[in-house]
Amino acid sequence: MPPRKRKSPVSSNTDASSAAKRSNTSSSNTQNGQSNASISTPHPSAQQTEDFGIVLREFYPPEMSNSRCEAYSNGTLERPIDTLNKAYAETEDARKAVKPKNAVVHWFKSDLRLKDNRALTLAYETAKKHDIPLVCLYIQSPQDWTAHLTSPARVDFTLRNLEVLKQKLAQLDIPLYMETQEKRRNVPTRIVELCEQWGASNLFANIEYEVDELRREAKLVKLCSDKGIAFEAVHDSCVVVPGALESQQGKQYAVYTPWYRSWITYLHEHSRNLLIVDEPGKNTGNARSHFKDLFDSPVPDAPQNKRLGNKEKQRFKEMYPEGEDEAIKRLDKFMETKVKDYDKMRSMVSGQTTSILSPYFAAGILSARVSISKAKDANGGYLDGKNAGLATWISEVAWRDFYKHVLVHWPFICMNKCFKPEFTNVEWEYDEELFNRWTEGKTGFPIVDAAMRHLKHEAWMHNRNRMIVSSFLSKDLMIDWRRGERYFMENLIDGDFASNHGGWGFGSSTGVDPQPYFRIFNPLLQSEKFDPNGDFIRKWVPELQEIKDKKSIHDPYGRGAGAAAQKAGYPRPIVNHSESRDRALQRYKEGIASGKP
Numbered sequence: 001m002p003p004r005k006r007k008s009p010v011s012s013n014t015d016a017s018s019a020a021k022r023s024n025t026s027s028s029n030t031q032n033g034q035s036n037a038s039i040s041t042p043h044p045s046a047q048q049t050e051d052f053g054i055v056l057r058e059f060y061p062p063e064m065s066n067s068r069c070e071a072y073s074n075g076t077l078e079r080p081i082d083t084l085n086k087a088y089a090e091t092e093d094a095r096k097a098v099k100p101k102n103a104v105v106h107w108f109k110s111d112l113r114l115k116d117n118r119a120l121t122l123a124y125e126t127a128k129k130h131d132i133p134l135v136c137l138y139i140q141s142p143q144d145w146t147a148h149l150t151s152p153a154r155v156d157f158t159l160r161n162l163e164v165l166k167q168k169l170a171q172l173d174i175p176l177y178m179e180t181q182e183k184r185r186n187v188p189t190r191i192v193e194l195c196e197q198w199g200a201s202n203l204f205a206n207i208e209y210e211v212d213e214l215r216r217e218a219k220l221v222k223l224c225s226d227k228g229i230a231f232e233a234v235h236d237s238c239v240v241v242p243g244a245l246e247s248q249q250g251k252q253y254a255v256y257t258p259w260y261r262s263w264i265t266y267l268h269e270h271s272r273n274l275l276i277v278d279e280p281g282k283n284t285g286n287a288r289s290h291f292k293d294l295f296d297s298p299v300p301d302a303p304q305n306k307r308l309g310n311k312e313k314q315r316f317k318e319m320y321p322e323g324e325d326e327a328i329k330r331l332d333k334f335m336e337t338k339v340k341d342y343d344k345m346r347s348m349v350s351g352q353t354t355s356i357l358s359p360y361f362a363a364g365i366l367s368a369r370v371s372i373s374k375a376k377d378a379n380g381g382y383l384d385g386k387n388a389g390l391a392t393w394i395s396e397v398a399w400r401d402f403y404k405h406v407l408v409h410w411p412f413i414c415m416n417k418c419f420k421p422e423f424t425n426v427e428w429e430y431d432e433e434l435f436n437r438w439t440e441g442k443t444g445f446p447i448v449d450a451a452m453r454h455l456k457h458e459a460w461m462h463n464r465n466r467m468i469v470s471s472f473l474s475k476d477l478m479i480d481w482r483r484g485e486r487y488f489m490e491n492l493i494d495g496d497f498a499s500n501h502g503g504w505g506f507g508s509s510t511g512v513d514p515q516p517y518f519r520i521f522n523p524l525l526q527s528e529k530f531d532p533n534g535d536f537i538r539k540w541v542p543e544l545q546e547i548k549d550k551k552s553i554h555d556p557y558g559r560g561a562g563a564a565a566q567k568a569g570y571p572r573p574i575v576n577h578s579e580s581r582d583r584a585l586q587r588y589k590e591g592i593a594s595g596k597p
Contacts, residue, residue: 064417119206178299342389349462427587429480534553537553
C-alpha cells in the first residue's frame with residue numbers, strides 16, 4: 001500500500017473547479033486595481049493543494065484574503081458584471097453612432113441553438129433590416145477547455161452539436177465560420193480582426209456570467225468601440241436576469257427558497273421574460289456570394305476530444321444525440337410521460353425518473369425559457385401549484401438560474417474561494433489512495449460505488465447520487481471537496497461551473513445552503529430510501545448482483561452477505577461512517593472556531 005499524504009489544515013479557498021472559470025494568471029492579479037500585494041500570502045499548505053490537483057497554477061493566481069471576499073460581497077470592489085456595465089455606459093454614444101456596413105456577426109459560445117437565442121435573433125433582425133448578410137462565428141480555444149476543466153465527453157458533445165448547427169444555418173444561407181485560437185487571451189483581438197475583415201460593424205453575443213468571460217466581454221466592448229464596431233452582449237441563459245431579484249432589505253438572496261418565491265412572483269409580473277424569440281429566417285444580402293469560403297469552414301477538433309476512444313464516442317452519441325431537435329424531442333417526451341409524477345419519483349435513482357436534459361442546458365442546445373414555458377402551459381398557466389410534478393420540475397430548472405445569480409453577485413467563488421470563507425481553516429485530508437478508491441467506485445459503500453461507476457460509464461450522474469457522493473468524499477473521507485468538484489467537471493457531460501460549484505457547496509456545507517455543517521448524509525439510509533430494492537446497485541456493481549436480499553445489498557458486510565461479497569471481490573467499507581461523522585463534526589467545529597477574529 002503506498003504511503004498516504006499527511007493531513008494538513010488548509011484554506012477551503014483555493015477552489016479548483018471554481019478555478020474552472022477564473023481569470024488567468026497573466027491578467028487577473030491586476031484586474032480592478034488588484035496588485036500582487038493585495039492577494040494574501042499562500043497558505044502554508046498551498047503546495048499540498050497544488051500537488052493534489054486543486055490549484056491550477058498554470059492559469060490562476062493564489063487565493064485571495066477573506067477581507068477581499070467581503071469587499072466583493074459588500075460592493076466595495078467592483079464586480080465583473082459591473083465592469084461590463086461600465087464599459088457599456090462609457091461607449092454608449094459611440095455604439096449608437098455606428099452604422100451597419102457589409103455584414104452583421106453573431107458569436108456563438110454556450111448557446112448552440114437557433115430556437116430562442118436572443119443575441120442571434122437580434123443579429124438576424126439587424127441584418128434583415130439593413131439587407132446585409134448575417135455571418136456566424138465560433139472560436140475554440142484549447143486553453144479554455146483546459147482551464148475550465150471541460151470533460152472530453154462535453155467537448156465531443158459540443159463539436160457534434162456544432163456540426164448540426166452548421167448544417168441548419170447553411171440551409172438558411174447563413175455561414176458558420178469556425179477556427180481555433182490556441183491562446184485564450186487572443187480571442188477578443190481575433191474577433192475584432194474578423195469583423196474588420198468581413199466589413200462588419202455590428203457584433204452580437206450572449207453573456208456568460210463567469211469572471212473570465214465577463215471581463216473578456218468588457219474588454220471586447222472597448223476594443224470594438226475603438227474600431228468603430230458596436231458589440232452587444234445580451235442576457236440570455238437565465239430566465240430572470242441576475243440582479244433583478246432582491247430581498248426586502250435590498251440584498252441578493254443567498255438562500256434558494258426565498259429566492260425562488262421571488263423568482264415566481266417576478267415571472268408572473270413580467271411575463272415577457274418567458275417570451276420565446278423567433279429563429280432566424282433566410283439570410284439576406286446574398287451571403288453565398290460575399291462569404292462563399294466561410295460556408296466550407298470545418299468543425300475544429302480538440303485535444304480533449306482525442307482522449308475518447310471510438311467506442312466511447314459512439315456510446316455518448318447514442319445516449320446524448322446531438323441537436324436542438326433532439327433536445328425538444330426529449331423535453332416533449334418527458335412532459336408526456338414522466339413529469340406528472342416527478343415530485344414523487346425524482347429522487348429515485350433506479351430507472352430513468354428525470355429528464356436528463358442537463359447536457360442540453362449546459363451547452364445551450366435548449367433554453368430554460370422554452371422548457372419552463374412548456375411546463376407552465378402544461379400546468380394550466382401556473383409556475384407553482386396545481387400539478388405537483390410540473391411545479392417541482394420547474395423549481396428544479398430554476399436552480400440553474402439561482403446558481404448563476406449567486407455567481408454574479410459573489411464572483412469570488414471563481415477566484416479560489418468557497419461561498420463561506422469562514423470555513424478557511426477546516427482540516428482536510430489529502431489521501432491519494434482514498435480519493436482514487438472514491439473515483440473508481442471501490443469504497444465498500446454500494447450506493448457510492450454504483451454512482452461513481454455510473455458516472456465513469458455515462459458521463460452523467462443522478463442529482464440524488466451527486467449529493468450522496470459529495471457528502472461522502474468531503475465528510476466521511478474528509479477529503480478536500482474541491483478535488484471532487486474538479487473531478488466532476490473533468491468527467492461530466494453536463495459540467496456547468498455555477499451548478500457544479502453550487503452542488504459541491506451543498507455537499508460539503510461550504511456553499512449557499514442554510515443547513516449547517518452537521519448535516520451529513522448517511523449513505524446506508526440514502527441507499528435504502530432511494531434505491532430500495534437495490535436495482536441501481538446491482539446494475540453498476542456486478543460483484544453484488546447475486547445478493548438478492550434487498551436489505552443486505554445496501555450493506556453486505558454488515559448484514560450477513562459478507563462472504564458472498566468477499567468471494568466476488570467487493571471491498572469492505574474503507575471507513576466507519578459513525579466514526580467519520582464524529583471526526584467531520586469535530587473538524588468543522590474546530591475550523592470555524594479558529595477562523596473567527
